[in-house]
Amino acid sequence: RADLQLGTLCAQTIHAAGESAALFGGPLPANTYAIALSVPSEAALLKIEERLIAFWVPHVSIREPDPPFNNALMAIGFIPAPRGTYKKFLSNLPLLKEKEKLQ
Numbered sequence: 001r002a003d004l005q006l007g008t009l010c011a012q013t014i015h016a017a018g019e020s021a022a023l024f025g026g027p028l029p030a031n032t033y034a035i036a037l038s039v040p041s042e043a044a045l046l047k048i049e050e051r052l053i054a055f056w057v058p059h060v061s062i063r064e065p066d067p068p069f070n071n072a073l074m075a076i077g078f079i080p081a082p083r084g085t086y087k088k089f090l091s092n093l094p095l096l097k098e099k100e101k102l103q
Contacts, residue, residue, distance in 0.1 A: 001074065002040050012062055012074040013096075019060040020077030032080045036096035045073050051089055052076070 001009065013036055021028055039045045052059050060077040064070075078086055 001042060001045060002038050003042070004074070008074075012064070016060060016062045016075035016077030018077075019062065020079050023058065023060060023077075024079045028080055037090060037093040038096045039093060042072050042074075045076065048089060049073060049076060055089075057086070057089065 001012075004012070017034060039048065049059075049061055051057075058079055061073055062075040062077065064072055064074050
């Protein structure tokens with residue numbers, strides 16, 4: 001989410017990666033890659049989450065229970081999968097870049 005402060009963004013991204021890797025149920029394959037994509041807001045992330053749920057795509061939704069976020073959707077993590085698995089849902093999202101370039 002490009003609307004988050006850098007520290008919060010990093011923490012939530014790490015949280016999503018850890019939780020989704022845990023869903024994999026074992027050591028990650030040697031050629032596993034991690035990428036960080038960007039959305040402009042929680043509303044955009046919620047739309048992605050809705051599509052993932054509708055299509056039964058395994059994912060981990062990270063929500064921050066504490067103030068000031070109060071259960072806001074912060075990030076989504078995916079289990080490792082063959083290249084192209086999530087393309088239908090994520091191909092329109094840009095790679096995460098410097099904060100100044102996101103806004």
